[in-house]
Each structure stands twice: as structure tokens, then as C-alpha cells.
Amino acid sequence: MSSLWEYANPRKFMTTSAALLPWVSGIAALCLGVGLVWGFFFTPDDFRMGSTVKIFYVHVPSAIMAVNAWVMMLVCSLIWVIRRHHVSALAAKAAAPVGMVFTAIALFTGAIWGQPMWGTWWEWDPRLTAFLILFLFYLGYMALWEAIENPDSAADLTSVLCLVGSVFAVISRYALVFWNQGLHQGATLSLDAEQNIADEFWYPALFSLAGFGFLFLALVLYRTQTEIRARRLKALIAQERMA
Amino acid sequence: MKGLFKRDLALAIRAGGGFGLGLAFFLIVTILVPFGVGPNTATLSIIAPGVLWIGALLACLLSLDRVFQVDWEDGSLDLLATSPLPLENVAAAKALAHWVTTGLPLVVAAPILGLLLNLPMPGYLWLMLSLALGTPALSAIGTFGAALTVGVKRGGLLLSLLVLPLYVPTLIFGALVVTRGAAGLDATTPLALLAGITLATLAGLPFAAAAALRVNLR
Amino acid sequence: MQLHTEIQVPPHDVHIFGPPQPEAEPFPHPQLSATGEAMHVSVTNLACARGGLQVLAGVQFAVSSGQALVLKGPNGSGKTTLLRTLAGLTPPLSGQIETAPDAIAYAGHADGLKAQLTTAENLRFWAEVFGTSGIAEAVDAFDLHELLDRRAGELSAGQKRRLSLARLLVTGRLVWCLDEPTVSLDAENTARFARAVEAHLTGGGSAIIATHIDLGLSRSETLDITPFVAKSLPSEDPFSDEAFA
Numbered sequence: 001m002s003s004l005w006e007y008a009n010p011r012k013f014m015t016t017s018a019a020l021l022p023w024v025s026g027i028a029a030l031c032l033g034v035g036l037v038w039g040f041f042f043t044p045d046d047f048r049m050g051s052t053v054k055i056f057y058v059h060v061p062s063a064i065m066a067v068n069a070w071v072m073m074l075v076c077s078l079i080w081v082i083r084r085h086h087v088s089a090l091a092a093k094a095a096a097p098v099g100m101v102f103t104a105i106a107l108f109t110g111a112i113w114g115q116p117m118w119g120t121w122w123e124w125d126p127r128l129t130a131f132l133i134l135f136l137f138y139l140g141y142m143a144l145w146e147a148i149e150n151p152d153s154a155a156d157l158t159s160v161l162c163l164v165g166s167v168f169a170v171i172s173r174y175a176l177v178f179w180n181q182g183l184h185q186g187a188t189l190s191l192d193a194e195q196n197i198a199d200e201f202w203y204p205a206l207f208s209l210a211g212f213g214f215l216f217l218a219l220v221l222y223r224t225q226t227e228i229r230a231r232r233l234k235a236l237i238a239q240e241r242m243a
Numbered sequence: 244m245k246g247l248f249k250r251d252l253a254l255a256i257r258a259g260g261g262f263g264l265g266l267a268f269f270l271i272v273t274i275l276v277p278f279g280v281g282p283n284t285a286t287l288s289i290i291a292p293g294v295l296w297i298g299a300l301l302a303c304l305l306s307l308d309r310v311f312q313v314d315w316e317d318g319s320l321d322l323l324a325t326s327p328l329p330l331e332n333v334a335a336a337k338a339l340a341h342w343v344t345t346g347l348p349l350v351v352a353a354p355i356l357g358l359l360l361n362l363p364m365p366g367y368l369w370l371m372l373s374l375a376l377g378t379p380a381l382s383a384i385g386t387f388g389a390a391l392t393v394g395v396k397r398g399g400l401l402l403s404l405l406v407l408p409l410y411v412p413t414l415i416f417g418a419l420v421v422t423r424g425a426a427g428l429d430a431t432t433p434l435a436l437l438a439g440i441t442l443a444t445l446a447g448l449p450f451a452a453a454a455a456l457r458v459n460l461r
Numbered sequence: 462m463q464l465h466t467e468i469q470v471p472p473h474d475v476h477i478f479g480p481p482q483p484e485a486e487p488f489p490h491p492q493l494s495a496t497g498e499a500m501h502v503s504v505t506n507l508a509c510a511r512g513g514l515q516v517l518a519g520v521q522f523a524v525s526s527g528q529a530l531v532l533k534g535p536n537g538s539g540k541t542t543l544l545r546t547l548a549g550l551t552p553p554l555s556g557q558i559e560t561a562p563d564a565i566a567y568a569g570h571a572d573g574l575k576a577q578l579t580t581a582e583n584l585r586f587w588a589e590v591f592g593t594s595g596i597a598e599a600v601d602a603f604d605l606h607e608l609l610d611r612r613a614g615e616l617s618a619g620q621k622r623r624l625s626l627a628r629l630l631v632t633g634r635l636v637w638c639l640d641e642p643t644v645s646l647d648a649e650n651t652a653r654f655a656r657a658v659e660a661h662l663t664g665g666g667s668a669i670i671a672t673h674i675d676l677g678l679s680r681s682e683t684l685d686i687t688p689f690v691a692k693s694l695p696s697e698d699p700f701s702d703e704a705f706a
Contacts, residue, residue, distance in 0.1 A: 009699055133411055136404075136408040140405040140408060144401065147398065152513050156458040157391050157455055160458075161405065163451070172411045172412050178415070228700075238514050239693065239694055242691060242694070243692065250582075253578065254575060254577055317575070318570070318572060318573035321550060323590070325548045325549060325565065326632075461550060
């Protein structure tokens, strides 16, 4: 492998991702299985939150993945705008619905968790509201992809939207803190804190986090393959019409 | 750039230009609110800042799809793109014309509608200040959205879907200025943040809008 | 409003299109054609795309001062795409287009007029955008005196077309790129348009015109673009790779 940019060639990407996908999917299934079963059935109940704490093994990883997907779209959009690699644009397109579903899962599990904890399904807390806005950003981004026929123009316009949207998303996040201080607990997992949670919760959480990460990777690879095949089909049809 | 600005003003004011529609919409939305929440003046005076800001925001949104769509359909946008005027200037002139024909009348009309909603006395100055400082951002963001969707047939709904989430910070700070001002508190901090957002959007978004226009024209 | 009296008609020796070519060279990198005239547009191995698909490949031509190039080709062969590429609206897939900056005035299918503005206002707007002053010549050339105070929305299709073509004179640019300019013009106005083009060429300008009719221009060449119609996707298209899995 001489350069990362080799994977910008759709053919190279197809062969490599085809080889990787079974492994990525397998690891995702394994990690998710271990993490969720361990987390749900073999950890003690929290002294304050009782068994409701166990939804944490789905809620936190999906929330992290929801943000990660947007960051990935941002990076892919930048690569497309700067280097015009088609695979990058298609990967951004492929990541959007996955990110949107993770956002929806984070919001949904949050509501289920919030009901017994805070006594309400929904609270206009800055963290929750930020995810709601992120959900709207995903919706708009996907709608723009769908609305533009020419795939290169669609890639350009969605990239511009993604770049501008990212700036506004960050501004919105801080505006929301200004707007309402909120109920949500602080970040459960962070790298700078000495210890966030006890080890017995931490290890299954790590598995679950890795599982969600690999699940995201597998879904994005699958969807990018589909997008590449769709473009290939388009090229073949055009070729046929020209000849 | 001045020529384009003047032309857009003339077009908006003449028959069929849609000038005043946004203002009428703002009036109707504000009048409808008491029918929805009840005539209790105490309730109305609490929600007045938010209602006025959301009304102004929706009124701005209403005329956005005309910003580039008409020029796109009649071919003027092609001609402007091949003229010595950079598309960045075209976008800025369009945003400015949109603000003067839509945002500015809202600033002037808002205090009258504030009376209808029983906005507390100290709030009026803050209401006008916040709208005057905040609506240019709405026009600039909206012009960017209009540039993104100019090639889409019946793109009005898509435009709203793209633009409304981008309006969140402007709305938060704008409404907060009025809420705090109406409660007799100091509102200079949110006002400064609102002005910051406006300046940043005015400085940055014409470039993004021009990039989107270039993609849509090819 | 009497626009034609407000504007000073320049004396006869003043050239509408700027100074005549040989004395003052308007191009930063002058090139001379075989006949010794200033090259206005030079296209080498150009490939153009429409809607992301390649439509023309290997286009090659040059247009110099005083020359008109008439583009021919069946519907859908890519004349509009070529003109839009020359005007800089569509980026070329590959190849070179050499023109002086700000040399090209483009006029497409659409008239680009504002229905609520009068004829005079439409022309004055473009004069302001292009930073030029003389709209009197444009009014004369297309006989728009009667229509100056009428709104463009009230004009007939042919009158709109004349107004739209008059804009070209207002731009003061050297190279006219015209897409089917004679649509909805009657015989008399087609002749008037041909005279305007002829005057533009005599004044040192040039024109690239996609049209199906014979304008009877003295120095015109015809370019049939049919041989350039692309038969395959561009080789750089990563999705057209023959060995694709």
C-alpha cells in the first residue's frame, strides 16, 4: 500500500471493502453480543438508578456514533471538495442515514431512560435539544442529496451544506447551553477524568462501544458499496446510450 | 453591486414583487397566536418575545425562494454569472435587498404587534434592537439556503428544511434579548452574541452562497 | 422618460467597442492568428459535460478579431453546452480555452429580462453591472426607441428578443457567444441582428453563434460539431473503468 489515496479508486475500494466486510461485521456482532449480554445480565444494578442504568450500554454508544457520523461526513466532504475523490463523497452520503438512525436511537433510549429518572419523557435540556437539532441537520442533508439529480453537483452542494452546517451545529450547541442549563448528567465517558464509572460497568461498556463502532463501520462500508454500484450502473447506462 | 441592489428593490416594490407579503404574514401569525393560547394577557406577555421572533423568522423564510429562483428561471442569473460582478457580490447584494424589503419592515412593525401581545414596556426597545441586529443574519443564512436549492424545482419546502435548523442560534439569542429585556434584566450579553452571529454570517455566507450558485449554474 | 435624449451619442470616430485592435491591444497575452489578427478565443482539445455526462470531446477551433464562427449540429449535439463552457458557466472536463479575461458576452435561450422593468431600465441595469455607459447605440441598432418606456413584460416575444440582444452591445465585450439568437425574430429583425453582428465584427469584435439560419455574414466560418460528439465516457471517469468489479 503506497498511499491512502489509492482507495479513492472505486475498484480498489470495492475489492478491499469486500475483503474487510465479513471481518468487520463479525467483530461488530461479537463485541455487541459480549458487551450487551454482559452489560444487561451480569452487572449489578446502580445504587441510585437501579436497573434502568443498563440502557446506558445502548444510549451512550449510539449518541457517540451519532456525532462521529457527522464528523466523518465533514471529513469526507472536505476530501471531496479538496481532492474530488468520488468514493469520499459517496461515503459521506452513505454515512448520513446511519448517523440519523443512531441519533434517533440516542433520542429514543434517552426518552425511555429519562421517564423513570426525571419523571418526563422529554426535557428541553441542551444536550437533548442538540441531538434533536442534529437529527434535523441529518434530515436536511439527506433531503438535499435526494433533490439534486446530477451526482457531482449533489456531492458539491451537500459538502457545502455539511461544512456550513457543522459551524452552525457548534454555535447551536453553545447557544443551547446559554439558553437552558439542563438536567442531563455530565459526560459519563471522558478521557481526562480519572475514573468515571466503576470497572464492572466500564468493561462491558467498552465492548459495547467497540461493537457500535464496528457496526457503524460495517454499515457505512455496505452502503458505500451500494452507492458505488449505483454509480457504476449509471455509467454503464450512459455508456450504452452513447455507443 | 449597487445596481443589482437597486434593481432588486425596484422589482420587490413593483406589482408582483411580493413586497409587504412577509409583513402581512407576520401580522396574521401574531394575531392567530392568542386564538391558540387563549386571551389571558398575563400568558401572552410571557410568550410575546418568542412569538414575535418566530413570527419574524417565518416571515423572512416566506420570501426566500424568490431570492434566486426568478433570476434563475428568466436567465438573468446566467448573465450575472458572466458579468464582471463576482457571484459573492451578487449573493451579498441579494441578501441585502432581501433584508431591506423583508427584515427592515418587520423591525418597524414589531412594536405594534408587541402591543397586541401585551409585551411588557421595557421590552420594546430590546425587541427593535434585537430584530434590527438579528434579521440580517436571517437574510444572509436564507440567501445561502436559496443558493443551495436554486436548481431544485419547487424547492421551497427543501429550502425551509435546510434553513430552519441553521436559524436556531439566531433565534435563541434574539428571543433571549427580548425576554430578558422585557423582564427588566440586562440583555447586552445575548445582544452582543446575536450581533456576533450576524457579523459572522454576513462575512462568511456570501462565499458559501456563491460556491453553491456556481455548482447550480453549470 | 426620454432616455435617448439623456445619453450623449459619441462622435462618429469614437469606437463603440473600444479602440481598434492593432493600435491598442486589449489582451494581456496577445496571440496572432495566421492572418495577423488578434486571437480572441482559442480552444484546444476541449471536452465538455452536461449533467455530469460528457457530450463533446476533442473540440478545437480558434476565433480571431473580426471573425464569426457559426456552430452547426443537430439538436442535442451539445451546442449549448459548448457555449456555456466557453462563457465559463460550466467548467470544461479537460482541454484548454484561452480567452482574455472578461472578453465574453453570453446570451442563452432565455432572454434574461425583468418583466416589471421597462426596456430602458433593463438596459441601464446591465450598463451599470458592466460599468459601461453607451446604451444609445444598442437602442439604435435594434430600433428600440418606441419601446423604451414599455415594461418588458408587455413586449412580444420578438421584441423581447431584440431587447435581449441589445444587451450585448451594452456589455461592451469583444466576443459574443450566442445561443440561437434569432429565435422569434422576423425576417426584418433577423437582418437587423445580422447588421449588428457585422458592425461588431467590423469594429474588431468577434462572435461564436449557434444558429440554423444563414445570417449572410461576410467573414464567417462554419464549424459542424457533430464529429466532436462524445462516443464514450471520459477516461478519467472512475466509474467507467473497464476492469471494474
